[in-house]
Structure formats: structure tokens, C-alpha cells
Amino acid sequence: MFWELVATVFAGISSAGIALFLRSISKKKLPVWIIPTFAGLGMLAFQVQSEYGWYTHQVSLLPQGVEVVKKVEEEALWRPWSFIYPQTTRFIAADIKNASINALNTNVILVDLYFFERRHLAKRVPQVVNCGTLSRAHLTQNLEVQTHLINQKKWTQLDKKDPLLTKLCQA
Structure with a gap:
């Protein structure tokens, strides 16, 4: 669970980085609130993917x-x-x-x-x-x-x- 928390934080940081990049290429025409919004959406998306991918991943690890x-x-x-x-x-x-x-x-x-x-x-x-x-x-x-x-x-x-x-x- 600890590593999942770490991965969630990194998903947020990565998403915020994408928002920063988008702001820089738009010459700061995109609003500042896009950065925390992207961070939150990135963390939420990672958690949803993690929740739904868990079962498939566990079944794939079962021995024959x-x-x-x-x-x-x-x-x-x-x-x-x-x-x-x-x-x-x-x-x-x-x-x-x-x-x-x-x-x-x-x-x-x-x-x-x-x-x-x-x-x-x-x-x-x-x-x-x-x-x-x-x-x-x-x-x-x-x-x-x-x-x-x-x-x-x-x-x-x-x-x-x-x-x-x-x-x-x-x-």
C-alpha cells in the first residue's frame, strides 16, 4: 500500500508537469489552475486504473x-x-x-x-x-x-x- 501511495503521488507530479509544459508552450495563456487540476485528475486516473487492474493482474500471477x-x-x-x-x-x-x-x-x-x-x-x-x-x-x-x-x-x-x-x- 505504501508503494501505491508513492506511485499515486508520482502520477500527480507527472500530470502537473504535463500541465506546466502545456502552459509554457501556450505562452502562459492557459490558466494557473490547470496545474493542480491535472495533478488531481492524474492521481484519480491512476487510482481508478489501479483498482480495476488489480483483479486481472492477480489472476495473471496464479500458477497453472x-x-x-x-x-x-x-x-x-x-x-x-x-x-x-x-x-x-x-x-x-x-x-x-x-x-x-x-x-x-x-x-x-x-x-x-x-x-x-x-x-x-x-x-x-x-x-x-x-x-x-x-x-x-x-x-x-x-x-x-x-x-x-x-x-x-x-x-x-x-x-x-x-x-x-x-x-x-x-x-
Whole structure:
């Protein structure tokens, strides 16, 4: 976040420099207020580009086999352009390539989910997905996965069209 602040300041300084150049080639016929206006617009433009480019950049850094299973788009009053084009602020990716199937129950798959959020560190959460019951649970020491009997209290039901299920269970 510190480097983003530094980059924003430099975007403002660069934009102000462009305004100064335009004023000098116009022989100072352009008004003085153009300099801070260009600086502000340059910083705003950089921030908007940074906000919208974040998701695409993060997805491009994912290793092969890690696929996005959910993305969250948000709108905000202080970003009026987000009502036209919502901003992706969070997403979940699953490590499909390294998912492992349970030897006792082939419907049960262990997969790592990665939670990404703008301006936060990514979090890895191991999950167990049951393709037979269309459910998932956090992998903990208390989770009991047996051949056919599974404690349903600790499991969350998923929709059969859930991207996590479709990517894992059809692979």
C-alpha cells in the first residue's frame, strides 16, 4: 500500500508537469489552475486504473492449475463509475491441479482455497469437498470423513452449479 501511495503521488507530479509544459508552450495563456487540476485528475486516473487492474493482474500471477471459482464485484457511492462497471474487490481461487482424492471415499476431495482481497494478504484455507453430497467443510482435526458416514453438522451444502463443484468433481 505504501508503494501505491508513492506511485499515486508520482502520477500527480507527472500530470502537473504535463500541465506546466502545456502552459509554457501556450505562452502562459492557459490558466494557473490547470496545474493542480491535472495533478488531481492524474492521481484519480491512476487510482481508478489501479483498482480495476488489480483483479486481472492477480489472476495473471496464479500458477497453472489454480483457477478462480468466485469473484465479488462491488459498487460504492464514493466511486460513482462503479455503478456502470462494478469493481472486483475479492475473489476465491482453488488449487485444482493439486487437489487430492480420498482413498476410502472417492467422492471426497481435499483442495486448497485461496482468498484474495484488495490490499490484504492472500489466505489459504484447506477444504474438503464431497462430490456425492454436494457439500464442503473446513479441514480440521475434528472433521470425520469415513467411507459412507459423514457428520453433516460441519458441512455446508453447495448448489450443484457451484463453480468449485463443477471444476473439482468433473475433473
